[in-house]
Amino acid sequence: MPVHPAHPLDPVRTVDPAGPVGTAVRVTRLTRVYPSGPTPVTALAGVDVGFDRGTFTAVMGPSGSGKSTLLHVAAGLDRPTSGRVVLGDTDLSTLSETRLTELRRTRMGFVFQAFNLIGALTVEENIVLPLRLAGVRPDRAWLGQVVARVGLTDRLRHRPAALSGGQQQRVAIARALATRPEVVFCDEPTGALDSHTAAQVLTLLRAIVDEHGLTVVMVTHDPVAASYADRVLVLADGRIVADLPRSGAARIAERLAALDGRAVR
Numbered sequence: 336m337p338v339h340p341a342h343p344l345d346p347v348r349t350v351d352p353a354g355p356v357g358t359a360v361r362v363t364r365l366t367r368v369y370p371s372g373p374t375p376v377t378a379l380a381g382v383d384v385g386f387d388r389g390t391f392t393a394v395m396g397p398s399g400s401g402k403s404t405l406l407h408v409a410a411g412l413d414r415p416t417s418g419r420v421v422l423g424d425t426d427l428s429t430l431s432e433t434r435l436t437e438l439r440r441t442r443m444g445f446v447f448q449a450f451n452l453i454g455a456l457t458v459e460e461n462i463v464l465p466l467r468l469a470g471v472r473p474d475r476a477w478l479g480q481v482v483a484r485v486g487l488t489d490r491l492r493h494r495p496a497a498l499s500g501g502q503q504q505r506v507a508i509a510r511a512l513a514t515r516p517e518v519v520f521c522d523e524p525t526g527a528l529d530s531h532t533a534a535q536v537l538t539l540l541r542a543i544v545d546e547h548g549l550t551v552v553m554v555t556h557d558p559v560a561a562s563y564a565d566r567v568l569v570l571a572d573g574r575i576v577a578d579l580p581r582s583g584a585a586r587i588a589e590r591l592a593a594l595d596g597r598a599v600r
């Protein structure tokens with residue numbers, strides 16, 4: 336087993352260069368209906384999609400199109416009304432709430448727009464919190480790589496309030512990676528950041544896919560953010576209306592505008 340230097344400038348490949356194979360998460364005929372008042376809201380109207388291991392997918396679409404709902408259901412934070420979510424070879428619908436919580440803590444990572452760090456804990460304590468909650472012994476070599484990769488080695492004893500927004504989001508990414516999850520779900524991870532800081536965070540997400548073979552699924556409104564992804568899924572009215580390969584921001588914005596025009600007609 337080679338020993339990898341834990342330095343952010345060393346692009347260490349811990350996976351086969353051919354890339355990991357298989358599907359990290361697959362959702363099948365997924366629907367989610369919210370029983371909201373007299374008229375139920377159909378947030379997902381039959382979504383079929385697989386996210387391959389070692390890939391970065393952006394999920395886009397107009398406000399209310401179902402992006403966050405898809406992310407939450409795929410991540411087991413919310414149950415579908417019908418359809419299936421399979422992580423690796425585990426069908427989430429077969430799990431009790433307790434087992435689902437365990438699975439989320441050990442096999443998934445989460446990054447949200449609002450960072451969601453715990454102010455009373457240090458950076459290091461925030462990063463290892465998922466391991467403590469899961470009762471999993473920290474893999475020190477992996478944590479060292481993660482902390483170095485996100486550039487936080489000299490900030491571990493600080494509290495989140497003493498960090499910039501970009502640094503806080505990098506802590507949140509390190510926390511999401513602490514258990515070496517199979518999939519990292521990100522909901523507007525750059526929504527609260529300026530464009531320069533956002534670029535650093537997106538470069539980091541790209542790097543964890545390329546260097547460590549992790550799978551990232553990211554909801555975003557921003558074509559620039561989506562241009563870091565290998566694939567861009569576009570939702571409208573709870574359905575996938577486009578599945579685009581990696582493209583530049585201008586091309587993504589063009590395709591979104593074209594789809595929007597079609598939806599209006």
Ligand SMILES: Nc1ncnc2c1ncn2[C@@H]1O[C@H](COP(=O)(O)OP(=O)(O)OP(=O)(O)O)[C@@H](O)[C@H]1O
Binds near residue numbers: 369377398399403405
């Ligand atoms: N808890 C809820 N109760 C009732 N309706 C909900 C609930 N959560 C979401 N919805 C509705 O489901 C639909 C999809 O919402 P969702 O948040 O997934 O969209 P989105 O594409 O992420 O939107 P945005 O870009 O504005 O965050 C919307 O019509 C929304 O109003």
